[in-house]
Amino acid sequence: MELGNMIFGNSRGEHPVDRAWQDDFCQFLYDCGLDGRGYYDKEDQYQTSRGGFENDVFLVNPYDWDADCTCGFDDMNYEWWEENQHTDGCFSNRIKKYENELKQKGIEWLSKKYITLVDNWAKVNGWEHGWNGCAFHCDCGVHKRYDEWAKNKGHKDNCRLIQPNFWYKPTGFRLNFYKYPLRDAYMNQNITFEELKKIIEHCKESILGNKTL
Structure with missing residues (x-):
């Protein structure tokens, strides 16, 4: 996509x-x-x-x-995520913190060096695919809870x-x-x-x- x-x-x-x-x-x-x-x-x-x-x-x-x-699902979805944040120790938050540190060091975002460093960090910290998909990886369970909550929900046919x-x-x-x-x-x-x-x-x-x- x-x-x-x-x-x-x-x-x-x-x-x-x-x-x-x-x-x-x-x-x-x-x-x-x-x-x-x-x-x-x-x-x-x-x-x-x-x-x-x-x-x-x-x-x-x-x-x-x-x-x-126009059916209200986006508002419900937003409210759920506001009330169900990733934990501080979740991979999702830890990698964001690491990427902010790289930017503070002056390493250009999406440069070859930046991608290599993030790729290595992700593999060492529990995401075997490295750079690919690391921005969406979660290990605190919030995504599983969301999937359970969102089951049988979604946008209405006329949305x-x-x-x-x-x-x-x-x-x-x-x-x-x-x-x-x-x-x-x-x-x-x-x-x-x-x-x-x-x-x-x-x-x-x-x-x-x-x-x-």
Whole structure:
């Protein structure tokens, strides 16, 4: 996952999408009367509130630059983490302290020397993978408690933050991308490229004869 998407984006899903599918997907958008980002510029009954397109078979929405949680889960999540901090001795806090010490010594953040030092420190202090994933490692149990708390919770289906960029209604297939199709994209069903092509062909067939396109 791209760092920008991880921090600021809302492209999530169980399965990554092959970027090589991009040209066919964008051509599908053009064939349906949308632009390459998923915008449908005709103000009619098919235009979504985000400027995309929706009919009985499928929905396409452009990337939502202003997506925020509208169901309350983000507030609940924030409150939980405020009340359940990592312990002082947790790997998560110890590595932050170590990295602050490196910065105070004038070692440039993300320089080769910086990464090497953090990599070695992490391995010595209980994280065998070193640099990779060290920023998210926890050994105080708070992540396990969070997983238990978050079980059966999450954003509601109508929450703006998790609305799909593409939704094929007959099977429930959903796809999300970061900024534009199909950058750092994810899908909820692990389909093949051939299956995707059949889906988009059905979507195109569903609008044949629609004189507004």
